[in-house]
Amino acid sequence: MKKPRLKSEKMLAITSITAILFASFATPAFADDEEDAPMTVQIARLSSEAATAVAQGAMLDCRKKGYQATATVVDKNGIVQAVVRDTLAPPVSIPISKAKAYTAVNFSADTSAMAERANTAVGMFDGVLMSAGGAVINVGGKIYGAVGVSGAPGGDIDEACAKAGIAAIAEDLEMAD
Numbered sequence: 001m002k003k004p005r006l007k008s009e010k011m012l013a014i015t016s017i018t019a020i021l022f023a024s025f026a027t028p029a030f031a032d033d034e035e036d037a038p039m040t041v042q043i044a045r046l047s048s049e050a051a052t053a054v055a056q057g058a059m060l061d062c063r064k065k066g067y068q069a070t071a072t073v074v075d076k077n078g079i080v081q082a083v084v085r086d087t088l089a090p091p092v093s094i095p096i097s098k099a100k101a102y103t104a105v106n107f108s109a110d111t112s113a114m115a116e117r118a119n120t121a122v123g124m125f126d127g128v129l130m131s132a133g134g135a136v137i138n139v140g141g142k143i144y145g146a147v148g149v150s151g152a153p154g155g156d157i158d159e160a161c162a163k164a165g166i167a168a169i170a171e172d173l174e175m176a177d
Helices: 003-027 048-062 093-107 111-117 155-176
Strands: 070-075 080-084 134-139 141-148
Touching: 003 141, 048 070, 048 080, 048 141, 048 155, 070 155, 080 093, 080 134, 093 111, 093 134, 093 141, 111 155, 134 155
Parallel strands: none
Antiparallel strands: 070 080, 070 141, 134 141
16 A cells, blocks of 8 residues: 655655754854864974984983983874984883873873873773873974883983983974974
8 A cells, every 4th residue: 555645745844854954953053163264284293303303312311310211202193203222221111112102192291290090091091101201392382292211210210311302402493483
């Protein structure tokens, strides 16, 4: 038995009205501002040379203090840009320094400030290491990435070395902007 045509027309009208209402609610409230919004964004990134200078500066600072360490620099996305491992730094210091840098940049904070969160669900997330030794490369109010250091007998020393690496390029980076 065929359904009356009137019912299918009514259903089509309801479906159309529902689609129009849905589309109007799905439209962002700031649609007028979208015309003025840029189509691209500017992202400040360190050059390979600058990233290497940070890692080298951090590693050399640890060496000056008597420790063999590894320093890893990551960009704003947590992607490795440079790694410098001192001659006798333990191999495990490579993934640890990377995890510290990755954590610092993803949370926009030095890892020493996150130690209390280490045993939380976020702190146990793969690749995250909320242990001192990661420092955000924040110069002139811009975050360029982060550096993580591992190899000294304490995270506070690792972090001091990381900050020394940042200091190695901070003035030049400020002048570049």
